[in-house]
Amino acid sequence: MTSKRITLGHLYPDLMSTYGDRGNVETIVHRCGWRGIAADVIELGLGDRIRADEMDLIVIGSGGEAQQAVIAYDLAMIKGPGIREAVQQGAAALAVGTGYELFGHFCQPGDGLELPGAGLFDAWTVRRHSALGGHYETPTEARADRAIGELLVRWGDALLAGFENHSGGTYLGPTAQPLGEVICGYGNCGDGREGVRLGNAVGTNLRGPCLPKNPLLADFLIRAALARRHGAADLLPLSDELEQAAHQAAVRRARRPVRGLASRASIVLDRSVRRPKWATAPRRRSVRLRDGQGQRPDGLAANGARAKGHPVVPEGNAER
Amino acid sequence: VLTGWHGEAGLAPLEDDLERAAHDGAADWAMRMQPPPPSSAHRVQGQATAAKTTHAAAVNSWPRNGRCDRHQTTRGITNPACSRQAFGKSFFGRSNWQSPSGRLQLLSATERGLVPAARCALAVSMGKAVRSGARRLGRGNGSSLPGAVALAIDPSALAELAAQIPHGSVLVTGSNGKGTTCRMLAEVMRAAGLHPVLNHEGSNQLPGLTATLVARSRLTGRLPADERAIGLFEVDEGSLPAILPQVARPRAVVITNIFRDQVDRYLEPDFVTRMLERVLRKLPAETTLVLNADDPRLAYLAAELKNPRLYFGIADTAHSRAGPDRSSDSPRCPRCGGELSYQCVFYAQLGHWRCGGCGLSRPAPQVEAAKVELLGAVSSRLQVTSPAGEMVLGVPFPGLYNAYNALGAVATAIGCQLPDAACPAIEQCTPGSYRMERVAVAEHDVYLVLAKNANGFTEVIRSLLADGQPKRMMLGLNDCAGKQPDTSWIWDADFHALRGLVPVAVVSGNRSADLAVRLKYAVGSPGAGAATELTVEPDPVRAFHLALETTPAGEPLWVVSTSIVLRQLRRWLRRQGYAGQPWREQPGAAL
Numbered sequence: 001m002t003s004k005r006i007t008l009g010h011l012y013p014d015l016m017s018t019y020g021d022r023g024n025v026e027t028i029v030h031r032c033g034w035r036g037i038a039a040d041v042i043e044l045g046l047g048d049r050i051r052a053d054e055m056d057l058i059v060i061g062s063g064g065e066a067q068q069a070v071i072a073y074d075l076a077m078i079k080g081p082g083i084r085e086a087v088q089q090g091a092a093a094l095a096v097g098t099g100y101e102l103f104g105h106f107c108q109p110g111d112g113l114e115l116p117g118a119g120l121f122d123a124w125t126v127r128r129h130s131a132l133g134g135h136y137e138t139p140t141e142a143r144a145d146r147a148i149g150e151l152l153v154r155w156g157d158a159l160l161a162g163f164e165n166h167s168g169g170t171y172l173g174p175t176a177q178p179l180g181e182v183i184c185g186y187g188n189c190g191d192g193r194e195g196v197r198l199g200n201a202v203g204t205n206l207r208g209p210c211l212p213k214n215p216l217l218a219d220f221l222i223r224a225a226l227a228r229r230h231g232a233a234d235l236l237p238l239s240d241e242l243e244q245a246a247h248q249a250a251v252r253r254a255r256r257p258v259r260g261l262a263s264r265a266s267i268v269l270d271r272s273v274r275r276p277k278w279a280t281a282p283r284r285r286s287v288r289l290r291d292g293q294g295q296r297p298d299g300l301a302a303n304g305a306r307a308k309g310h311p312v313v314p315e316g317n318a319e320r
Numbered sequence: 321v322l323t324g325w326h327g328e329a330g331l332a333p334l335e336d337d338l339e340r341a342a343h344d345g346a347a348d349w350a351m352r353m354q355p356p357p358p359s360s361a362h363r364v365q366g367q368a369t370a371a372k373t374t375h376a377a378a379v380n381s382w383p384r385n386g387r388c389d390r391h392q393t394t395r396g397i398t399n400p401a402c403s404r405q406a407f408g409k410s411f412f413g414r415s416n417w418q419s420p421s422g423r424l425q426l427l428s429a430t431e432r433g434l435v436p437a438a439r440c441a442l443a444v445s446m447g448k449a450v451r452s453g454a455r456r457l458g459r460g461n462g463s464s465l466p467g468a469v470a471l472a473i474d475p476s477a478l479a480e481l482a483a484q485i486p487h488g489s490v491l492v493t494g495s496n497g498k499g500t501t502c503r504m505l506a507e508v509m510r511a512a513g514l515h516p517v518l519n520h521e522g523s524n525q526l527p528g529l530t531a532t533l534v535a536r537s538r539l540t541g542r543l544p545a546d547e548r549a550i551g552l553f554e555v556d557e558g559s560l561p562a563i564l565p566q567v568a569r570p571r572a573v574v575i576t577n578i579f580r581d582q583v584d585r586y587l588e589p590d591f592v593t594r595m596l597e598r599v600l601r602k603l604p605a606e607t608t609l610v611l612n613a614d615d616p617r618l619a620y621l622a623a624e625l626k627n628p629r630l631y632f633g634i635a636d637t638a639h640s641r642a643g644p645d646r647s648s649d650s651p652r653c654p655r656c657g658g659e660l661s662y663q664c665v666f667y668a669q670l671g672h673w674r675c676g677g678c679g680l681s682r683p684a685p686q687v688e689a690a691k692v693e694l695l696g697a698v699s700s701r702l703q704v705t706s707p708a709g710e711m712v713l714g715v716p717f718p719g720l721y722n723a724y725n726a727l728g729a730v731a732t733a734i735g736c737q738l739p740d741a742a743c744p745a746i747e748q749c750t751p752g753s754y755r756m757e758r759v760a761v762a763e764h765d766v767y768l769v770l771a772k773n774a775n776g777f778t779e780v781i782r783s784l785l786a787d788g789q790p791k792r793m794m795l796g797l798n799d800c801a802g803k804q805p806d807t808s809w810i811w812d813a814d815f816h817a818l819r820g821l822v823p824v825a826v827v828s829g830n831r832s833a834d835l836a837v838r839l840k841y842a843v844g845s846p847g848a849g850a851a852t853e854l855t856v857e858p859d860p861v862r863a864f865h866l867a868l869e870t871t872p873a874g875e876p877l878w879v880v881s882t883s884i885v886l887r888q889l890r891r892w893l894r895r896q897g898y899a900g901q902p903w904r905e906q907p908g909a910a911l
Contacts, residue, residue: 023811
């Protein structure tokens with residue numbers, strides 16, 4: 001007999017799931033199910049409104065830039081008020097990747113119009129160039145302006161491990177609390193902070209399925225959703241050996257320096273892979289956004305390196 | 321009827337084209353790039369030299385936009401000749417590609433000067449030396465390092481070598497199925513009396529492709545004279561911008577499909593689509609585009625181009641589903657960006673689509689499978705209608721995804737004017753490494769099946785379990801030493817199909833922990849149907865032993881995995897004498 005029941009609103013499951021984001025919803029549903037809690041998933045597409053008192057947990061995944069532009073106005077105008085109200089009432093929320101970017105005030109995609117956000121978090125996102133705007137000819141060039149790699153975050157006493165892959169820098173406003181502190185990786189905008197936390201709402205750059213590998217975060221969201229629906233909530237412990245093993249493996253991967261003959265050889269062979277200089281492999285992954293520190297919230301490069309004609313090294317001659 | 325691209329039939333129309341273009345006034349580049357009037361030596365030598373000159377013209381005629389791409393460096397795109405020019409200037413005083421008058425010409429080796437010819441020869445010979453060294457040391461099969469060495473010495477080595485193939489080249493690219501399409505097409509070409517020059521599977525980036533030709537070439541930097549050679553290159557979709565400028569006048573460019581694949585490397589599928597579109601816009605006008613009509617991302621790719629287009633697709637809706645798979649990323653209408661509605665979906669986003677907004681719909685394919693019969697986990701039969709008439713094709717591989725590969729191969733064969741009678745040769749196609757490759761170990765048949773992205777896993781598992789019989793499986797997942805670290809796509813692969821049909825699964829690879837969690841959530845817990853018992857063993861060989869132990873004698877074992885687990889396992893199988901050298905078993909590949 002299941003007595004407890006929570007409602008999960010999954011925003012744009014078809015559009016915003018490029019990075020395996022359905023894994024997050026699946027994780028929550030199963031972890032509830034194993035504890036005898038029923039989790040109803042409501043899929044919310046374009047045009048659907050959110051009834052704030054109905055939602056216990058709102059999840060949005062990470063889509064591409066084109067999909068971001070498709071949903072932005074719908075998210076800001078139609079769903080935004082409902083989301084803000086639900087979170088204010090204590091509902092939990094998880095926003096990942098480009099969904100996280102749109103949960104802030106706005107997202108400036110580099111080229112073209114600024115996209116309005118849901119306005120839940122006091123944060124905004126600025127991208128140097130849109131990946132789809134024709135600025136980048138090859139994936140190699142586009143990757144050079146992205147933060148791609150393992151991301152390790154200190155979240156209270158715990159660690160969150162996962163993968164980040166984003167070209168936007170997300171800047172937190174004065175009232176925003178970061179989710180955690182970056183140990184390895186890039187995080188929000190290279191300032192050592194990662195994600196944002198507002199009540200029970202969490203925004204993070206840990207792209208794709210971050211909950212399976214971080215069962216603590218999953219249980220935090222479930223507990224918050226249960227507390228909103230049923231008052232105080234205790235969660236039964238689950239046997240998490242496989243999850244813990246995956247978490248530990250992710251932590252090791254994030255901390256592993258890029259060293260060793262094999263990786264060196266592959267750097268020589270495959271120049272399309274951008275790596276830290278292998279001669280001086282740092283213990284922490286290097287920051288991969290170009291001029292990341294020079295970025296200002298208004299999106300202008302402080303040193304204007306790109307604008308003045310960045311000396312571009314042709315792809316094949318990178319080593320010369 | 322076989323018409324050679326650069327044979328005697330091809331030569332005259334080519335020059336006519338140039339004249340006409342000049343009269344139009346729109347393309348003065350064509351005149352500029354015409355080879356110089358033939359010297360007396362040329363005239364004496366006759367046909368062979370004329371053909372050579374045509375190749376030279378072909379190499380030079382890459383840019384179509386009125387300017388020469390060799391002089392303009394678009395950001396990051398390595399135009400080999402450009403970097404070569406810069407290189408040539410600094411090292412050899414004079415540009416290799418310019419005559420003293422400054423006119424762009426590509427001349428024969430002697431006219432160009434001995435230095436560049438020697439440079440290419442040096443590049444080739446060093447590449448060959450590296451290749452034999454690598455093989456002797458047993459460090460890989462030398463499938464890409466020789467190419468890297470050759471390109472380091474002569475950045476235009478590939479352009480130079482590819483231009484020597486008399487029948488031109490066919491490029492096959494796309495997310496999934498390009499290797500199998502290539503193998504099928506190779507059989508068709510062989511049946512048509514041509515000698516396809518294939519690159520090794522997986523060596524589909526610039527160095528790998530160069531290595532293929534280096535291995536074939538003589539030490540002088542010339543390919544052996546073979547009037548019937550035709551290039552057939554599998555090209556990594558991310559490498560197409562680098563490779564296409566080097567392959568002069570491709571006869572056909574085949575794009576099988578665009579799926580989400582290695583998001584950390586190629587980014588999102590829309591980015592790949594736009595990148596391919598930009599690249600295609602630079603194609604010569606006579607190159608045939610062979611496209612999958614059922615893929616909304618591909619059907620109207622660079623729709624304004626005048627290039628001949630050949631579409632292939634499936635008409636038979638017997639094996640279709642109602643909606644697109646979760647891994648398809650819901651592509652939008654290529655014209656208006658509206659939402660697409662599907663009459664039926666074959667897999668991922670491939671199906672009979674139509675835009676609800678502007679009414680754009682799937683183009684009618686010229687090469688279409690009127691009837692598809694899936695014959696279990698091993699093969700299928702297709703009834704194909706094409707401009708040449710109807711034919712029945714036996715496809716020696718299972719699943720709808722291989723039906724698409726066969727259709728792509730037939731469409732390309734028709735686009736290249738190969739005789740239709742050659743098409744049934746697809747039946748003789750042997751599986752590539754890890755593509756349903758059978759290895760006999762003790763009393764078991766072991767099948768090695770490659771699945772490298774969400775659609776691959778979904779389709780492979782679906783076609784393997786289509787007969788409803790329980791199967792023993794080993795599943796693997798790995799990244800290449802930090803090179804493709806994002807494995808989040810496993811959460812979009814449909815592992816639920818395993819439930820009830822795979823009682824025991826061994827999970828292996830350096831990312832086995834991630835895959836085990838995924839399987840736990842999909843099939844590892846009690847639910848409808850029996851749960852799958854999971855064993856995690858990162859080492860592929862040990863996992864293989866575990867899997868064999870649990871498999872009853874006489875039953876086959878299916879190893880479904882990403883490439884490195886399979887490679888490590890296969891290396892072990894080879895050392896134990898169960899399997900041969902993978903590169904020795906590739907028909908047509910350069911040995």
